[in-house]
Amino acid sequence: MTTVFRAYSQSDALRSDRSARDRLRHRQKVRKAIRDNVADIVAEESIIGRSRDRIVKVPIRGIREYRFVYGQNTPGVGTGQGDSEPGQTVGQAPQGDGGPGHAGGRPGMDYYETEITLEELIEIMLEDLELPDMERKRFREVLSERTSKRKGFRRVGVRVHMDKRRTAKSRIRRRLASDKATGDNEAKHRFPFHRDDMRYHRLREDLRPQSNAVVFCIMDTSGSMDTLKKYLARSFFFLLYQFVRSRYANVDVVFIAHHTKAREVTEEEFFHKGESGGTFISSGYSKALEVIQNRYHPSLWNIYAFHCSDGDNFDSDNAATLKAAEELCQVCNLFGYGEIKPRPSGFYEGTMLDLFRNVRVDNFQSVLIQRKEDIWPSFRQLLSRESESSQYDK
């Protein structure tokens, strides 16, 4: 009896991606788990304003393999280095939310979080929405000079456009010609590139119709908007912005903060600066209308405006607010109002929802957000109106 040795075979190795299908299936499950938990993830993550290539850690449940395992009160045994004393810490206990941990014979720790890029996360989120087609303002398409096309070659240009292959060829061509001319066949001498050898791509600007969109994020920054409310608003804006962004090549964002007066602010200021004082919601709307007037003409831009507030408005301003809201509806593709009222703030505070019930146009939608868990459903609700109205359009 002799031992058999089977040599390494390349072809086996090529065939041997045996786990491909199971890996794919596993990844599908991970993706599904993420999608199922997207509301939590959105509420947890502070993702707005981050680079889209950023890796985010997403906690997922659901791809664990469950079986009967022992829980917390299970002691284990280990070996030490001769200096073990009672009371010493030897490691980390398995996390409180469960999971089999330390002792032998049990299934190993499952990973509780997976890493994906923000881009992919957003894609997963939006995939779930059965998104309405937003680009319905065909007449608002504008020509944008976004792309360029290669067309032919030329002898001058900038370095990044150089065609190396053609340049090298023309040098060889010149060299052969010069060898023939001088009768020198040694071919040993240096023959550097000459300016005449250089070939560059000629680029032509390609004008394509593009739809442009602008998102107006309008937020109440009055004293009553505390950290939690702002946090909820911020998550909400993030989703809206990502959604609009996924639909247009060109998206501008305008941030408008208001209390009794409104002003256009940077993203940083918008999300982080608190102010004090009372509230005139109409001021925010007027500011938005003003900016639209100046920079985003409705015939050229698809306009989306969203406003978040806790609903606390001076009564004297309500009439003006209603009027401004109606005006906004006329110029916007969609105007949304999100009322942020964390429990248990109670309903003795003011609410704008009653007032906005009077706005009877298709492209207006108002939602109530009480907890972070509401963000995702509210967002969906908002967009469902959008899809309804787009059907209505047809």
Add this chain to the structure above:
Amino acid sequence: MASHWTIEDLKYWDDKIREKADEFGLSCFPQEFEICDHTQMLGYMAYSGMPAHYPHWSYGKAYEKLQTLYEHGMSGLPYEMVINSNPALAYLVRENSLCLQILTIAHVYGHNDFFKNNFTFRDTQPELTLSNFKLRADRVRDYIEDPSIGLHKTERLLDAAHALSLQCCRNQAIRKLSADEQKEQVVAAAHPAHDPYQGLHKQREYVEPDLNRFPLFPEEDILLFIRDNNLYLADWERDLLTIVHEQARYFIPQIETKIMNEGWASYWHHKIMNSIDLPQDLYLEFLVHHNQVVRPHPGDINPYYLGFKLWHDISRRYQEIFSEKEGGSKLQREGHEKIFQVREVDRDTSFLRRFLTEELMREMDMFEYQPKGEDLVISKVSDEEHWHEIKTTLLKNVGMGGIPVIRIEDADYGRNRQLYLKHDHDGRDLQTEYAEKTLTYLYQLWGRSVWLETRINDRRVCLGYGEDGFVQKTLGRFR
């Protein structure tokens, strides 16, 4: 990467190793080695080493996890992977150095001998291992491709079956009683035994045995029980349960003998490598690798380390016992014979119970730890007072000791075909979230409400899952 060895080199050293293995008395299946690259090795690891294995997403998950750990340098590849089959099959990673290959080959013969001779492997049918796995894989693939079943249904059933696969009879040496035999036993037990001192004892009364109970004896083989008693299962579902059960049964002996087996292979590669006249440079490299394999993992149990220590200790101690009695040249053999006997008749629990001594535990600085808040904190160290308790804790955790014992008590609970199970509580509570999820799988397979009696924080509780979802009832304080 070009390897610095050829198949001829391996054959050369294999001859030497085999010669030594024979001389030492190892009795092995014929051996086959396959050279593979690291990707293939990761694949084999994810699929328990099997060349053919049915598909399931959990293996994809295993692969990705292994690959991630490997790519981030968190863990290396194992030097080898051996399958309990006849002929035994082992993989060698081609990137490894000659020294590692030789070490691995020597190590593999240790496993091979263990698989062939340890009693727990007696019923694993090693001749059929590879073909059985292949046939099962084909069956599962057929179901996946069957348009009336398909991937999702198959997967759903496998998910549930996997969750319960290790809830089965641990000691395969115990034969299962047939229904009639069970009945006989119950009837026999009901009759009072013959008592030669009838005059002294109070006569035990005859109690009519309840033969309508089902099962008559608590049943540990959950998958098989469901397969045989849930009449609403389709044939393909029954078949999948059989497949999962059979594979679990195949692997249980390996779970039960991890420490012995790894220790045995390490013991023999160490002995063999020391006896085959390795050139100096190979020998030094070998020592480095060897020490890496059998080094203690602080705060944890490294089965290679523990097993290696124990086998050496047994061999040494038995040599000494006999050297006192007889004295002389035969002695070497006594310790030797002892370990061969032990490798045949023990499994990890009995092995440690019999041979893990207080001295050894102190030498290895063994301690018991308990979770305390976020940390694991040492609760006891191996001193005179506590070594025995630590040993008991260790015995509870090795082999299948890590899997809670849960038995089916009643399959007609509430006269409604609900399933009532009982957890044999030994001081360790179940992890509730996992228990809940596993009960949903059980419910899926059984089709009616399922109940599990256990103890949580010293309270008797009953966890249930049925149409209305999950319920938890407190049955009262324990004791």
